[in-house]
Amino acid sequence: MNFYFSTRHIPALKGLPLAERVKRLDQAAKKLTVPEKTLLNILKLLVIVPVFVLILQTASNWTSLLWALLVFLLYPLLVKPIQNSMSAKYLAPAPEKENA
Template identity: 50%
Template sequence: MKFYFSTKHIPQLTHLSLTDRLAAIQTAQRKLTGPEKLLLNVLKLMVVIPIFVFIIQVSTNWLAIVWALLTTLLFPLIIKPVHLGLCVKYISHIHTQGD
């Protein structure tokens, strides 16, 4: 699986406008299989749960708020490339159907 950090970098979508790229991603997301959705949701949980753990620890350790903010910044850096990587194979099907 190849990872993409932006929809601009997906070869099938380079010629489309931003709204068309987002629509194609949304359509591809609906076609994800159960295990792919499960993988994506488990990955999201693995990033979100530590954020809440750090927030709970703020009452005893003020440095935990910094770690919570850093973990929050990691969310799009980890989730978006995996999400786009999973959707790419379905984008090619959408693109060929549209032509």
């Protein structure tokens, strides 16, 4: 499985505008199987739960709030590439443009 950090790098979406890439990727994400969706949701929880744990620790250590912010900012960097990679296999190839 290839990891796609940007929708521009997905072969089936090359040459499409951003709005169309996002639309097709969203449609492909809806086709994920139950085990794939479960795995993705568990991954999301593994990223989100530590943020709340760190926020709860701010009563005794205010720097944990900074760590919570850092973990929260890393969320898209961890989850999106995996979601894009899992959804990419459900994308139909981009239609070829005819040169007239």
